[in-house]
Amino acid sequence: MSELSLSDVSASQHEPPLLRVTGLSKSFGAVVACRNVSFALWPGEVLGVVGESGSGKTTLLNCVAARLQPDAGRIEFQLRDGRVAELFEMSEPARRMLMRTDWGVVHQNPRDGLRLGVSAGANVGERLMAVGARHYGEIRGAASDWLRKVEIEVARIDDPPSTFSGGMQQRLQIARNLVSRPRLVLMDEPTGGLDVSVQARLLDLLRGLCDELRLAAIVVTHDLGVARLLAHRLMVMRGGEIVESGLTDQVLDDPQHPYSQLLVSSILQ
Amino acid sequence: MSEQKLRVIGLEKGFTLHNQGGLRLPVLHGVDLAVAAGDCVVLRGPSGAGKSTLLRALYGNYLIEHGHVLVRHEDRVIDLATAPPRLVLEMRQRTMGFVSQFLRVIPRIPTLDIVAEPLRKLGIAAEAARERAGALLERLAIPQRLWSLPPATFSGGEQQRVNIARGLIAERPIILLDEPTASLDDRNRAIAIELIDEVRKRGSAIVGIFHDLAVREALGTQDFEIPHAEAA
Numbered sequence: 001m002s003e004l005s006l007s008d009v010s011a012s013q014h015e016p017p018l019l020r021v022t023g024l025s026k027s028f029g030a031v032v033a034c035r036n037v038s039f040a041l042w043p044g045e046v047l048g049v050v051g052e053s054g055s056g057k058t059t060l061l062n063c064v065a066a067r068l069q070p071d072a073g074r075i076e077f078q079l080r081d082g083r084v085a086e087l088f089e090m091s092e093p094a095r096r097m098l099m100r101t102d103w104g105v106v107h108q109n110p111r112d113g114l115r116l117g118v119s120a121g122a123n124v125g126e127r128l129m130a131v132g133a134r135h136y137g138e139i140r141g142a143a144s145d146w147l148r149k150v151e152i153e154v155a156r157i158d159d160p161p162s163t164f165s166g167g168m169q170q171r172l173q174i175a176r177n178l179v180s181r182p183r184l185v186l187m188d189e190p191t192g193g194l195d196v197s198v199q200a201r202l203l204d205l206l207r208g209l210c211d212e213l214r215l216a217a218i219v220v221t222h223d224l225g226v227a228r229l230l231a232h233r234l235m236v237m238r239g240g241e242i243v244e245s246g247l248t249d250q251v252l253d254d255p256q257h258p259y260s261q262l263l264v265s266s267i268l269q
Numbered sequence: 270m271s272e273q274k275l276r277v278i279g280l281e282k283g284f285t286l287h288n289q290g291g292l293r294l295p296v297l298h299g300v301d302l303a304v305a306a307g308d309c310v311v312l313r314g315p316s317g318a319g320k321s322t323l324l325r326a327l328y329g330n331y332l333i334e335h336g337h338v339l340v341r342h343e344d345r346v347i348d349l350a351t352a353p354p355r356l357v358l359e360m361r362q363r364t365m366g367f368v369s370q371f372l373r374v375i376p377r378i379p380t381l382d383i384v385a386e387p388l389r390k391l392g393i394a395a396e397a398a399r400e401r402a403g404a405l406l407e408r409l410a411i412p413q414r415l416w417s418l419p420p421a422t423f424s425g426g427e428q429q430r431v432n433i434a435r436g437l438i439a440e441r442p443i444i445l446l447d448e449p450t451a452s453l454d455d456r457n458r459a460i461a462i463e464l465i466d467e468v469r470k471r472g473s474a475i476v477g478i479f480h481d482l483a484v485r486e487a488l489g490t491q492d493f494e495i496p497h498a499e500a501a
Contacts, residue, residue, distance in 0.1 A: 002271070002272045002273055002305075003273050003276075003303075004273045004274075004275070004276040004303070004339040004340075004341060004346055005276075005339075005346075006278065006337060006339065006348070008339075008346040009339065009346050009347065009348045009351075010345040010346060010347060012351075012352065012353055012356060042355060045355065200375065200376040200377050201377055203375060204375050204376070204377050204378060207375065211390075229375050232354065232355070232358055233354045233355075246332070246354055247329060247330075247354040247357055247358070249330050250329060250330055250331065250332055250354075253325070253330055253331065254284075254325075254330065254331040254332050256285075256332060257287075258287030258288060261286070261287050261288055262287075262288055265288065
């Protein structure tokens with residue numbers, strides 16, 4: 001068979017997603033922040049969420065991170081043993097354990113994700129202790145490895161992050177999150193407060209880590225350049241709804257929805 | 270007859286500019302095309318005929334509105350018009366390569382790693398991937414002292430050669446070329462042509478846009494004239 005014909009087209013195969021969000025809605029009083037949002041995320045996939053302030057992207061992230069309880073909808077996660085659990089149907093301790101082990105949250109402001117008063121090493125080691133590590137030497141060893149991975153000099157391991165630059169703090173926050181080998185990482189404007197030169201380095205690092213660890217990630221950003229470099233797929237949100245989604249370069253180079261077109265055409269070149 | 274790698278059936282593509290009062294620009298209409306292993310199809314047509322649009326639709330970069338783009342992806346046949354994004358990305362890693370006019374990469378990464386990346390994504394060890402990247406850069410006359418630098422500061426011609434190396438290194442079964450030699454001098458153009466032709470002879474199917482007559486004559490095995498889209 002050497003000719004290609006329509007009758008030979010394979011049906012697409014569906015492996016189960018790591019995360020599936022169905023019909024998620026959330027309002028604050030009369031303000032609808034998310035309206036009937038549905039999407040799925042597979043292992044190794046970085047999903048970008050873009051849209052202007054007030055589009056609902058951060059509310060969506062906060063719901064998925066279980067920091068906000070949605071008014072409606074389901075958030076299902078495939079656990080390490082293959083079972084699928086709904087986030088808000090789990091017991092509180094089970095959900096907390098999941099958050100500490102299998103999920104990471106990288107905040108825009110590293111001060112929200114770090115403990116500034118304790119050493120860099122302790123910031124990284126803490127998550128390991130939360131999953132039961134007790135051997136001091138091993139915890140310190142893992143912390144050193146991770147500092148190296150995120151390009152922080154190991155000599156700084158005993159310094160508190162309050163003495164670090166913004167870019168270093170952000171890299172430390174990433175190390176703190178990834179040390180427990182989470183399978184899903186949620187990021188809210190991870191390069192938001194950084195200088196452009198520091199941004200590129202961080203993006204490069206994040207991209208490498210996502211690849212290497214086959215991490216699934218949701219990255220909320222208003223920066224389409226960040227989205228292009230980091231995200232495999234993109235969702236464009238407006239007024240709490242997903243107005244368009246697809247392959248990142250397709251959404252950015254051939255946007256279909258009027259709002260996506262406006263967003264793309266508004267980038268300063 | 271060689272095995273078909275790519276087949277376009279009744280492809281239509283236009284652009285609706287919602288912020289220009291919904292202005293509709295039809296570009297492609299009724300495009301049918303088949304490309305087999307060892308073919309190099311040259312897209313022809315005046316400026317604005319839709320050559321780049323077709324090439325981008327073949328890569329999944331532009332959304333296919335109507336019609337089909339069938340791609341042989343390993344032992345399956347996939348229609349790009351309906352393939353989910355994840356599958357399109359997988360196809361780009363293993364089956365389809367695109368060499369654009371301009372290099373678009375993350376800042377800060379050394380040239381050698383940029384060229385080696387497609388092999389790394391196929392699971393080839395860093396050392397072996399770098400070795401092959403180096404060999405390719407050497408053939409394309411990129412001096413070794415530049416390999417450890419990011420290409421952002423390179424000349425246009427050097428960047429384009431890095432781009433060619435990155436696009437060809439994995440020898441994917443389908444390779445799409447958009448003016449890959451536009452800013453090269455004669456000598457480097459000849460080297461690029463030789464490389465592309467070798468990859469074709471080893472069985473890749475190539476579709477390209479080449480404005481330069483010499484490049485067309487050296488590489489093309491057939492021409493494809495883009496049919497006129499009817500004005501809406």
